[in-house]
Each structure stands twice: as C-alpha cells, then as structure tokens.
Amino acid sequence: MGTIVVVALVSLGGLGLILAGILVFAHRKLGVKPNPLEESIRAILPGANCGGCGYPGCDAFAAAVAKGDAPPDACPVGGPSLASKIGRIMGVEVGGGEPKVAFLMCQGGDDIVAQSADYQGIRTCRAANLIAGGTKACPYGCLGFGDCTEVCPFDAIHMGPNGLPIVDRSKCTGCGICVRTCPKNVLRLIPISKEVFLACNSFDKGKAVREVCSKGCHACSICVKMCPYGALEMVSNLPVMDLSKCTDCGICYAKCPVKGSSYIDFAAPRPKAEIEPSKCEGSHKCVAVCKFKAIEGEEGEIHKIIEDKCVGCGECVKACPTGACTQPAKVKALVA
Amino acid sequence: MSQGLLAILFGAIFVNNILLMRFLGLCPFFGVSTRFSTAIGMSSAVLFVMTFATWITWGIYQLVLVPGSVLLGGILPQGLVFLRTVSFILVIAALVQLVEMFLKKTVPVLYSALGIYLPLITTNCAILGVAFLVIDNKFGFLQGTIFAIGTAFGFGLVMILFAALRERLELAPISKSFRGYPIAFIAAALVSIAFLGFTNMFGISP
Amino acid sequence: MSPKPKGESGWKIFSKGIILENPVLILMLGLCPVLATSTTARDAAGMSAAVLFVLLMSNIVVSLFRKIIPNEVRIPVFIVIIATFVTIADYTMQAYQPGLYKVLGIFVPLIVVNCIVLGRAEGFAYHNGVWPSILDALGKAIGFALAIVIMGSIREILSKGTWFTLKIAPEAFQKNAVLFFGLPPGAFLVIGLLKAGINKIFKREG
Numbered sequence: 199m200g201t202i203v204v205v206a207l208v209s210l211g212g213l214g215l216i217l218a219g220i221l222v223f224a225h226r227k228l229g230v231k232p233n234p235l236e237e238s239i240r241a242i243l244p245g246a247n248c249g250g251c252g253y254p255g256c257d258a259f260a261a262a263v264a265k266g267d268a269p270p271d272a273c274p275v276g277g278p279s280l281a282s283k284i285g286r287i288m289g290v291e292v293g294g295g296e297p298k299v300a301f302l303m304c305q306g307g308d309d310i311v312a313q314s315a316d317y318q319g320i321r322t323c324r325a326a327n328l329i330a331g332g333t334k335a336c337p338y339g340c341l342g343f344g345d346c347t348e349v350c351p352f353d354a355i356h357m358g359p360n361g362l363p364i365v366d367r368s369k370c371t372g373c374g375i376c377v378r379t380c381p382k383n384v385l386r387l388i389p390i391s392k393e394v395f396l397a398c399n400s401f402d403k404g405k406a407v408r409e410v411c412s413k414g415c416h417a418c419s420i421c422v423k424m425c426p427y428g429a430l431e432m433v434s435n436l437p438v439m440d441l442s443k444c445t446d447c448g449i450c451y452a453k454c455p456v457k458g459s460s461y462i463d464f465a466a467p468r469p470k471a472e473i474e475p476s477k478c479e480g481s482h483k484c485v486a487v488c489k490f491k492a493i494e495g496e497e498g499e500i501h502k503i504i505e506d507k508c509v510g511c512g513e514c515v516k517a518c519p520t521g522a523c524t525q526p527a528k529v530k531a532l533v534a
Numbered sequence: 535m536s537q538g539l540l541a542i543l544f545g546a547i548f549v550n551n552i553l554l555m556r557f558l559g560l561c562p563f564f565g566v567s568t569r570f571s572t573a574i575g576m577s578s579a580v581l582f583v584m585t586f587a588t589w590i591t592w593g594i595y596q597l598v599l600v601p602g603s604v605l606l607g608g609i610l611p612q613g614l615v616f617l618r619t620v621s622f623i624l625v626i627a628a629l630v631q632l633v634e635m636f637l638k639k640t641v642p643v644l645y646s647a648l649g650i651y652l653p654l655i656t657t658n659c660a661i662l663g664v665a666f667l668v669i670d671n672k673f674g675f676l677q678g679t680i681f682a683i684g685t686a687f688g689f690g691l692v693m694i695l696f697a698a699l700r701e702r703l704e705l706a707p708i709s710k711s712f713r714g715y716p717i718a719f720i721a722a723a724l725v726s727i728a729f730l731g732f733t734n735m736f737g738i739s740p
Numbered sequence: 741m742s743p744k745p746k747g748e749s750g751w752k753i754f755s756k757g758i759i760l761e762n763p764v765l766i767l768m769l770g771l772c773p774v775l776a777t778s779t780t781a782r783d784a785a786g787m788s789a790a791v792l793f794v795l796l797m798s799n800i801v802v803s804l805f806r807k808i809i810p811n812e813v814r815i816p817v818f819i820v821i822i823a824t825f826v827t828i829a830d831y832t833m834q835a836y837q838p839g840l841y842k843v844l845g846i847f848v849p850l851i852v853v854n855c856i857v858l859g860r861a862e863g864f865a866y867h868n869g870v871w872p873s874i875l876d877a878l879g880k881a882i883g884f885a886l887a888i889v890i891m892g893s894i895r896e897i898l899s900k901g902t903w904f905t906l907k908i909a910p911e912a913f914q915k916n917a918v919l920f921f922g923l924p925p926g927a928f929l930v931i932g933l934l935k936a937g938i939n940k941i942f943k944r945e946g
Contacts, residue, residue: 205610325706627819662850730923
C-alpha cells in the first residue's frame, strides 16, 4: 500500500518536474520578448476590434504598428488624436487626418427607381448582387437590403423609409466596414466637413440614366464647366471631385439640371447673400462671379441681391472688395 | 484487437468521425468554423498536436504506467494506470505550450496563422479523447499513429466542409432566435446524417 | 469571466448558474459530453452526478488553496486538482455503477477538460472564498444537470418511448419510435432547437 503511494507521487512529481524543466528550457531558448512598444500602443487603442484599420482586431493592429507595418493613423475610431499619441510612442510625425464619415452615392430609392424583376431570393445585398447585379432598374445603385446596416459596429447606419440607408454622421466613425461590405460600392468615406458631394454611382449617360432614375447623373458636364475652382472632372460619365480644390461653394449642386440635383448638399438650403447698401461701392466684381445672375446693379451703383435667384454659393462674398456682401452662417445637416 | 491499418484509417476519418459521430472537439468546431481560412488553420494545428500527443502519451503509458512496464515494472508490478488521466493532460498541456513557443520563434508566419488556435487545443476533448481511445483499443505504435492522423483528417474534413456551409449561411436571412449556434447545430445534424451513411461500411463498427 | 463583484448574495451566485448563466444553454460550454451522453435520461443523470462531484470538489480545493497557488502556474495546478477528482469519480463509477460506466465510456475521464470545470476554477474559485465557490459550483452543476437531463429526456422519449426506462408512451408509439433521436444527428437537432427556443424565450441572438 505504501509503495504505490510513494511511487505514484514520485513518478507524477517526476513527470511534472521534467515537463516544467523542458518548458523553462524552451522558454529561455525559444522565448520571444514581447515588444514593449506593442504593449503601450495596445493600451491606448479603443479596443472596439472593429477591423477598420484593416487588421483583425486591436491586438493585431498594435503589433503591426510596433513592427512598423501599419501607419499610426490607420485607426479610424481613435481618429487624429489617437494617431498623434501613437506617433509619439513610435517617435514619428503624424500628419493631421480629418475624420471621415460614410456617404451614400445614390438617391435612387424605391420611390424613384423601379424594380427590373420580381426578386424572390435571399434578401441580402450581396446575394442579390450575385444575380445579374441586382434587380433594380439602375445597375449601379443601392439595392436596399441593408447589408451595410447589419455590419455597422457603431449603430450609425439605418435603413430609411424608401429603401436607402441613412448615415448618422454623429455616430459614424469612418471605420469603412460598410464601404467594404457594399457589393455595389455606393458607399464612400468623405471628410466629415465636406458639404457637397455627388450622390450617384451610374456610369451610364444621358437617356439610359434618365429612363431608370430621375435623380441620376446623366453626365451633362454642366457642373464641370460651372465649377469656379476646376475641382470637377468627368470620368466614366461621373464627375469626380478633387477635394483639394473644392471649396463647398455648392454651385455644382445648384446648377445640376436634374430635379432636386444629383448632388447632395448638407448645407442646403444655404442662407442667401446680403449686401449692406452703405458699404457697397459698386465695384461690380460680384456680378462677374455670380453664375446665377442673382445680383442687380450697374457699375458704380449700389448692388442688390435678387433673393429668388441666389443659391447662397458665397462667391460674391469672396469677390466683394469692401465687405459689403456677406452671408449668414450655414447650418449643416448631421444625417444624410 | 488487431485491426488492419486501412480499416483504422477509414474508420477514423469516416465511420467514427470524431466530430459528428464521437462528439469530441465540438467547442472549437462551433467557434472557429465560421471562416474557411480559420478552419484550415485550426485543422492543421489539430493534426500536428494530435499526432505528437498520441505518440508521447502512448509512450508514457507503455513505458511507465502499464503493469509490468519497462521503467516501473520491477518496483510496482500493478502499474500506475490510475495516473493515466493526470499524466496525459499534463503532457498535452505542456506539449501545446512547447509547440506554441517553437512556432513563435522558428516559423513566425505559421505562428500568426495557427498560433491563436493552440490554446484552444489544450482543453480540446478531441486530443485527450484520442489519447484515451488509442489505449482503450489497445493499439500498437503504428496503429495508434494511423488512428491519430486519420482522426485529425476526419476533424479537418468536417471543419472545412462546415466552414464553407457557414459562410453561405451568413448570407441567408435567418430568424433572430436561430442565428448563430442553433442554425449551426441544425446544419451539423444534416451533415451528420450524411456521415451516418458510413456506418458499418467495410465491417468497421462504430 | 471576472471575479465576483463585491456584495453579490449567495443566493444570486447559486441561482445564476441554473438559468441565467446556464453553462450549457447560455454560455455554450462543455457541449461534448452533453451531446454524447444524453441518449437517455438515466445516462444524462449519471453524467451530471459525475460533473457535480468534480466541479464541487475542485472548486472547494482551488478556493482553499487560492492564496498559495502562484499565478504563473495556476492552470497546470488546477488541471492536476481536477484530474485527481476525475480519477476518483472514474474509479468509483467503475466499481459501483459498471453499467453506467460502460455507456458513458471515455466521457468520464474527459470531464478533466470540460470547459465548465476549468472555467469555474479559473474564473471564480481562484478569486473567491470557499462558501461562495461551493454555491457557484452547485449552481452551475445543477444548471448543467437541468440542460443535459432535459435533452436526455427528449431524446429518450422520442427514440424509445421511455423515460428513465419507464414506459410512458402509448403502445403504438413505442413500436414506431423515432430511432433518429438516439443517433448523433438527432442530438444535434435537439440541442439546436432547444437553443433556438432559449433564444426566443430570453430574446437573445446567437
């Protein structure tokens, strides 16, 4: 009886010691020191594990930054403040990046674009897209089954009443998951301060677009010609905006011949310009820049804004040498 | 019981499939089988650990624990079979730690692919279960090896099959109460029915 | 799993394990033995008795020694403690309930890797006193028993028409009992539907 207890204890103890010894030895020989940078970076990450940085979770992102593989500003949830903190840890300069939010480049809801077929399949965008690109009459637009609403980790996008998702810009962190999920690529990340952006994804032109969507861009190029800053360029039948040149004047939005505009202007309706008669010296510079013929007055005379025609683009305000022409502050929508 | 090697192999992969027939290794199965790539990673890790674990536990059993063993036969004729559970699980836990360290240092690429699954494997009933089964079936070294490799392949086969299934399931609209585990279980039930077809094939008993 | 928040009453600790944090149906832990040993209600009850014993004893011991066990080696220490009690349960059942032991097979020694047991040792007993640990173990074990016996009952009634070997179904049903539910696919199906039902009742997802 005694021997069995002793032998059992000894052999088990011996086994344990041998295993522990092997492990300690292995740890010495094979141990990889954890990167202290990685630990300090991981500690300040938001920990949402949303994947917006492009890495599978915050742990992986911290490891990648510490290794030098990932840029310090890739975390959209932490934004520029986190980026600069990470930059300080890593000892690098981090350029300021503006927070971005999701934007839907489509206005073709159920009330505007017809269905081209009676869809009976799986009611998700990705599944519907597999079948001939979806069953909406416009082959480039939002399908409306809400895959984006399902994947958003921040509850920032919800399906609107007409089958188009609505982005809550106060909650959106610009992580980009919805953008990657959308099979039609109609979701785009734009800087949160951007006021005017094209809301159409159709690469068709003219009649082909007009037949299927009353809000679609039919590539008439009027906006391109009218932009005072040359910020628009027609590419594949869609005006592409150079964000470094665009000043959000809203002229493209106002000049678009489509009813209700193919653009979305978050600052619309813009407050109209006002001319203070006592300050106006009649330089006539405002009339030269106004594309809407909304200012009346001859040179030398006191000018007046024609309110019905003014769209609030603010070009006259910029052109006025005396500061007589002003515009009240704009109000931006948070939801779109 | 001396079964032919092919019978052992076929039995381990199909007839007595570890996941669908023996119910071992289910926790990581439902947790990890949601993506094709993770399923492959997990299966490879399991193959590796299962084979090594079987070798070492078999060795310890034959050399130390069995009555009349090489190491202790003289001192303790009745053997230490009752230490089977403790010693096996300690060995497996240590083995997994070792493999993790080894991979991390020598093949970091492989570690980043498989490494996260290794802790899941320590408490995986599949590994310990196979070690026990090898002993219970009184397999020799070669038979045990084939059994372990076959079992791991059976695990991998079902894992990968299931990952493909679940990727498609994700696209489908499923009512709220069924999302996640319930629909996965029902899918497993259907795949298990398919594997039922292998019962008693070639005279291999479940 | 975090340590018990200060001031949680004993009753709360105990009752949580039964329904709200039922280890099988809510936490989805320890699925392997649930599916494998729930063919009949009696086997299910036998399994839950073994789990109750191991869970209770290991929680007590871990809690008693929690101040002495160093943090770095805690997992292997837990495993040795649990394995000891598993071996005791294993041999006791072999001696006094050989019929049950034959049915449960390797799943008794496999309790050592049951996520519930290791999980409670690590997540509760290591951070709390002996009496709360006892309550926690009892609660979780009863929750486990509830889940597995319900499953066993459903499967036994449908596949054999009996409950705890008592004939309760009408004669006609007994002749045509649905054997399917005694087989592996039946197990998956029953737990899938059970989990879906739980999700519906508790308005959960997954």
